[in-house]
Amino acid sequence: MKIQPAPILKPVLFFIIPSLKGGGAERVIISLANYFSKKDFQSVIISLNNDPPAYVIENNVKVICLTDRQKSRFTHRAYHIAETFYKLIKLLRTEKPVCTLSFITSANIWAGITCSLTHVPYIVSERTSPERSVIRFNYLHRQLAAKLYKRSAAVVVSAKGVEDCLLRNKTFKKLNNIQRITNAVTVFQPLSNQRVHDRRFILGVGRLAYVKGFDMLIEAYAKAGFNDIDLIIIGDGEERANLVCQVFNLGLREKVLMPGSKNNLQDYYSQAEMFVLPSRNEGYPNALVEAMSFGCPSIALNCDFGPAEIINDRENGILVNNEPISGLTLAMLHLVNKPALKNEIGNNARSILQTNHPDKILGEWETLIKKHAATSRFATQFANNQPAL
Structure with a gap:
């Protein structure tokens, strides 16, 4: 009887975002998940809400939606929070990601709390002006965000202005793990020969x-x-x-x-x-x-x-x-x-x-994520199955 070799396990990366509907952050995180799925990783996109994705997701990228607000029976905010917390913790424990990357403040907070409890390295990213997002929080929420951001492997921003804005705020002025990675040029399908408008x-x-x-x-x-x-x-x-x-x-x-x-x-x-x-x-x-x-x-x-x-x-x-x-x-x-x-x-x-060539920008993301994925307590289980992270 011929013994079949065991399937090669791939290290898992989580990509967490509030929604997959159209927007710049959604486009970037989907492109990152697609990219890493071709780099000997299993990419898992976790959307906090159930929205149809606006951009193409590769077939080998897993997509998990935590809640469906339009169809949910949630009558209390506390119940929604509890279920989101429970599902994220369960996914982190069962999927054992070597690193988690989150985009947008609400997802960053969820990733920071749950990854801290499960000892998973996490990277957060602010995608817009902090004055419209994390700085607008009340005092307690700002303090929580600052602690979670400080514990993260990195706080990624796309523009120096975003970094400066964060550091000007007294709650975040001690952050020393900010890294700037700009957005890559989007790769589109070839141009057509048809006019889109007659004027x-x-x-x-x-x-x-x-x-x-x-x-x-x-x-x-x-x-x-x-x-x-x-x-x-x-x-x-x-x-x-x-x-x-x-x-x-x-x-x-x-x-x-x-x-x-x-x-x-x-x-x-x-x-x-x-x-x-x-x-x-x-x-x-x-x-x-x-x-x-x-x-x-x-x-x-x-x-x-x-x-x-x-x-x-x-x-x-x-x-x-x-x-x-x-x-x-x-x-x-x-x-x-x-x-x-x-x-x-x-x-x-x-x-x-x-x-802003995709190879350059995606390469910067790859260097950052691999650096911190290698420190994960789950990383060693893949050492015999693939090249070192």
Whole structure:
């Protein structure tokens, strides 16, 4: 009788995030899980809520949703907290991950508490301005977050501004484990030969939320008075109804289009006259990086944080520093009226393909995660099954 060799075990990595619906953090964490699943790891994505993923997840990546708020019978917040805690602890004990990576403050807190109790190395990542997230907590919650962040293997931020903002706050000023890893250029499908719109257009991309500032973009576009250039905003979100009313009230129904989410963003980026990022806050805007990688001339409000670390004003893009609405209007008119400058900015923007190349950025994540995964009490059980971490 021939004895079959035992299956080779792979070290497990947990990727924890509040939701998998569309957004920059979701795109990044899914790309990381996909990447590590090809690097002799078993990637497990844990979503705290049950939302359909907005981006492609590889078949060999396990996805676990802890709760379904829309279908749940939860009548008390305490019960929801208890079940989330119980399920995470159980998963950590049964799956035995060598390291956990979490994105966004709520997931960071859950990862910090449960990984501390189960002695699993964990890395947390703040993906937006801390003033909108962890710094807004009440005193006790801030103290808890600071202790958990200090115990983590690393606190990863995507922009220096996020790091500076954390360290300016007295609760977090003693953090000495912050590491900056920017966002990689998204890898898209090849461009198609079909036009996405039959007229010239300005492009905005992002979740339709107040913080993304599309109300300001629509007003700025209206003030510009373009006759032959439309505005297309790609994305969905809770502000859609308000934005539709705004467009209607401004008499722009035929010129401002909001077709929802699209799976061919690469065609929009490559065909747009320009890209505009009107965000009130960011962490490190993926959409701006994506647009620039296609050579799309880009304008961004100099918000907290990210745009000023990506754009050198008037070289590879335009930063708007004052009076956001009138500033956006003037910037759009400036690029339309100066095609040579527009082309130069677009050509220079392509350099982001080198500075933010996926191999470079994912390599930085790999170095960080492998360093701390090797210290896990579960790591030794894989030593005879695969190369050393």
